[in-house]
Amino acid sequence: METGYCVEQLRKLCAIDSPSGFTERAADYLMEELARLGYAPEKTRKGGVTVCLGGEGEGLLLMAHVDTLGAVVQSIKSNGRLLLSPIGGLRAENCEAENCVIYTRFGGAYTGCLQLCDASVHVNGDYGEKKRKFEAMEVVIDEPVEKPEETRALGIETGDFVCFDPRTVVTGSGYLKSRFLDDKLSAAILLGYARELKERHVTPRRKVYLHFTVYEEVGHGASASVPEDVAEVVSVDMGCVGEGLQCTEREVSICAKDSGGPYDYAVTTALVEAAKRAGAAYAVDVYPHYGSDAEAALRAGYDVRHGLIGAGVYASHGYERSHVDGVENTLKLLWAYTTE
Structure with a gap:
């Protein structure tokens, strides 16, 4: 999968200051970029951005957040x-x-x-x-x-x-260093996924929506604006890297459980199967101190299945680091999960 566009979008998103409650410029940028790619995005009352990428049948909502600390x-x-x-x-x-x-x-x-x-x-x-x-x-x-x-x-x-200051740096060896990779890296990955669909003229095998939320860091990002036909939500957020975990910065992490409890067993299993089909380097982990937009949707009362994936990120909530290989493996997993 091509990662250059994702890195470009990461730089642009990190250059826009957007802590929770101060995200209008980041949302406006997403609206402009998605429209440029040929989609019809909408802004939610809370200030997030939603868009349908096409497909038919049972809806899947992929979520990333552009609000930061x-x-x-x-x-x-x-x-x-x-x-x-x-x-x-x-x-x-x-x-x-x-x-x-x-x-x-x-x-x-x-x-x-x-x-x-x-x-x-x-x-x-x-x-x-x-x-x-x-x-x-x-x-x-x-x-x-x-x-x-x-x-x-x-x-x-x-x-x-x-x-x-995010201090965004891309090294010659492919490492991505910046504040707020959580979760602007995933937002850039979802933009890359949307672009890939257009470039390859591919329609997802199920109906796929994106939701870029703007209140995840304070706990209620995806507690609204889940479309009625959505039966499954998957947060694309940072994958944890640290002592006691298997994931590295060069892999995509699939979370089986975090501080809010286990993720849907069938969804997690299907994500692992998709990673295997795609040949994506992945790890399954349990995050001890973590919550996601998927859980916010469940707590808001939505009757949906839920999952969580993300490129591995080290030093979360500090000066964070990932790698373009982690971006590529996340894209591979998303592609296999939604189009194959």
């Missing part, structure tokens, strides 16, 4: 710097000394950096002992501000979104 301004401190409230599972220790952008509601955007309070090693003798919590950290704004009123004069207020 991030933060909002919790308060403006007495020194004019910003205390943050995280969005989703953002960890303070994973974004210390990271550049960021503060988006004001009415006054533009400003850059800054998240630092430990009193971050100078030559001054702070307890630098190494300080626990990295958001209460002990602050955004140093790249403007001459020393008082709350000076910060507010810029237009910065409580509730403004703070977005961190």
